[in-house]
Amino acid sequence: GSSDGTVYEPSKVVIIGAGPVGALAALYFAKGGWQVTLYELRGDLRNPENRSLNFTKSINLAISERGINGLRSVDPELTESILEEAIPMHGRMIHDNTGKQSSQKYDVHNRFIRSIDRGKLNERLLDELEKLTNVELKFNHGLKKLSLEKGEAIFDRKLSNGAFESVRVEADLFVGADGAHSQTRQHMMKYVRLNYSQEYIDSLWCEFQMPPHPLTGDFQLDPNHLHIWPRQTFMFIALPNQDKSFTCTLFMPENMFKDIVGPETLLEFFNKEFPDVVSLIGEEKLIADYLKNQKLPLISVKCNPYHYRNKCVIIGDAAHAMVPFYGQGMNCGFEDVRTLWDHISTTLTISEALESYTAERHPDCVVINDLAMKNYVEMRASVTSTGYLMKKWFQEFLYNWFPWMGIRTMYSMISFSNIRYSDVIKRVKRQERVLGIVGRAVLLGGIGVGGYAAWKKGWYKDGLDILMTWREEVVKAQAKLVKDIMAKR
Ligand code: FAD
Numbered sequence: 001g002s003s004d005g006t007v008y009e010p011s012k013v014v015i016i017g018a019g020p021v022g023a024l025a026a027l028y029f030a031k032g033g034w035q036v037t038l039y040e041l042r043g044d045l046r047n048p049e050n051r052s053l054n055f056t057k058s059i060n061l062a063i064s065e066r067g068i069n070g071l072r073s074v075d076p077e078l079t080e081s082i083l084e085e086a087i088p089m090h091g092r093m094i095h096d097n098t099g100k101q102s103s104q105k106y107d108v109h110n111r112f113i114r115s116i117d118r119g120k121l122n123e124r125l126l127d128e129l130e131k132l133t134n135v136e137l138k139f140n141h142g143l144k145k146l147s148l149e150k151g152e153a154i155f156d157r158k159l160s161n162g163a164f165e166s167v168r169v170e171a172d173l174f175v176g177a178d179g180a181h182s183q184t185r186q187h188m189m190k191y192v193r194l195n196y197s198q199e200y201i202d203s204l205w206c207e208f209q210m211p212p213h214p215l216t217g218d219f220q221l222d223p224n225h226l227h228i229w230p231r232q233t234f235m236f237i238a239l240p241n242q243d244k245s246f247t248c249t250l251f252m253p254e255n256m257f258k259d260i261v262g263p264e265t266l267l268e269f270f271n272k273e274f275p276d277v278v279s280l281i282g283e284e285k286l287i288a289d290y291l292k293n294q295k296l297p298l299i300s301v302k303c304n305p306y307h308y309r310n311k312c313v314i315i316g317d318a319a320h321a322m323v324p325f326y327g328q329g330m331n332c333g334f335e336d337v338r339t340l341w342d343h344i345s346t347t348l349t350i351s352e353a354l355e356s357y358t359a360e361r362h363p364d365c366v367v368i369n370d371l372a373m374k375n376y377v378e379m380r381a382s383v384t385s386t387g388y389l390m391k392k393w394f395q396e397f398l399y400n401w402f403p404w405m406g407i408r409t410m411y412s413m414i415s416f417s418n419i420r421y422s423d424v425i426k427r428v429k430r431q432e433r434v435l436g437i438v439g440r441a442v443l444l445g446g447i448g449v450g451g452y453a454a455w456k457k458g459w460y461k462d463g464l465d466i467l468m469t470w471r472e473e474v475v476k477a478q479a480k481l482v483k484d485i486m487a488k489r
Pocket of ligand 1: 016017018019020021022039040041042058060061062063067141142143144177178179180181182183205249315316317318324326327328329330331332333
């Protein structure tokens with residue numbers, strides 16, 4: 001085995017947490033020939049009785065390229081069949097205070113993100129694992145203790161009568177995928193000098209269901225958009241579901257939740273801020289959902305390293321829980337698994353693999369964690385600002401007309417590519433410099449041409465003709481300028 005850290009061969013791995021990330025990790029290890037046991041605190045979510053237990057996470061989420069690539073790299077067929085049930089979202093639909101909607105496409109080349117049922121995705125992964133002979137699934141097992149030097153874990157197993165029994169387990173490698181409040185991480189801290197920080201943001205979230213149209217049974221809003229009601233300090237969003245309903249989330253500072261003291265203030269608030277939502281959900285249901293559903297916090301976690309020698313590694317939210325505003329939490333977790341597997345399957349020893357995994361992954365996860373935090377502001381406020389829209393338009397214009405410049409919006413690189421998160425940031429910084437220069441060149445060129453036209457021929461009539469003849473020259477000159485600058489960089 002690999003217990004002395006010198007020779008790598010598939011051996012016994014224990015994965016803690018059967019959420020989406022843990023389940024995907026189990027699939028990678030199992031297909032790589034490891035003996036896999038997956039331990040989950042809660043009951044099997046495929047059993048209808050246990051559904052309510054898993055209700056602290058929103059019902060649907062946005063999956064994009066990184067998540068899909070994580071799935072595809074281990075099982076292309078499963079991926080295709082999972083994606084059949086996902087709903088494409090081509091852009092944001094912004095709803096203003098009067099109920100007016102305006103669409104903002106995510107990508108000039110029509111690439112899209114997808115709304116997917118979180119529970120179903122998790123179930124499909126568990127179903128797949130169940131088919132494999134080298135995988136065991138253990139539900140109702142909560143990690144209590146990890147003795148990494150001994151290669152031993154203790155789980156508390158919940159019995160059907162509600163009592164607990166202690167279960168001792170040995171393994172060569174422990175993979176912690178047990179979410180933001182990870183016990184694996186907690187225990188690993190005793191073995192390694194682990195830097196750790198966490199931050200709760202001031203907003204809470206609360207979920208609502210928008211049913212299909214009562215008469216037609218159809219979607220009440222365009223299903224191919226992620227709907228946003230941005231209101232500066234708070235926002236409401238809606239993602240489509242297969243059954244033609246929408247799952248909606250209100251993100252709002254805690255004190256604003258506190259100001260809503262009963263059904264009347266709730267309706268008053270919604271009628272003022274999201275008037276269209278009131279009729280779409282219906283007053284009664286709006287009130288019922290608000291009273292019934294929890295107001296849950298949002299945590300951001302950073303830590304380093306993600307591993308201890310050849311014994312233990314943490315992935316997904318356990319390593320880097322982030323606020324949900326870039327729609328990347330699970331996508332990043334799936335990318336973790338693919339990256340971890342790349343290291344394990346190409347490095348000679350497990351300790352080297354885990355070491356190089358942390359080294360590659362930590363800077364990337366810090367970047368997306370920070371971007372997610374910044375995007376909270378973008379989603380609830382900037383998407384409506386003229387400056388933001390102009391910049392987006394200009395970037396997309398360059399992406400369309402000057403592809404050789406390699407200009408892409410950050411959103412497109414994060415959501416539609418597998419470029420390392422940290423490289424995305426580097427490219428964006430480089431682009432910003434170029435954009436600044438091009439922007440000024442365009443402005444100066446425009447003023448120059450306009451001035452010349454005005455002087456030479458009189459105002460608008462012939463000015464336009466001259467502009468068109470000159471356009472080619474100006475554009476060529478700009479391109480040369482940019483090329484020179486890029487070459488000198
Ligand atoms: P989790 O999903 O938290 O799973 C951890 C599992 O470990 C759970 O099943 C838990 O029961 C189990 N566990 C916990 N403790 C123990 C223990 N001691 N022993 C054994 N098992 C244990 N991400 C996206 O990519 N796109 C989105 O659009 C998106 N939207 C989101 C919206 C909201 C409101 C929120 C809150 C999150 C959103 N996310 C989104 C983030 C996404 O939900 C998480 O990143 C993802 O669920 C992480 O998966 P995970 O498997 O690492 O952790």
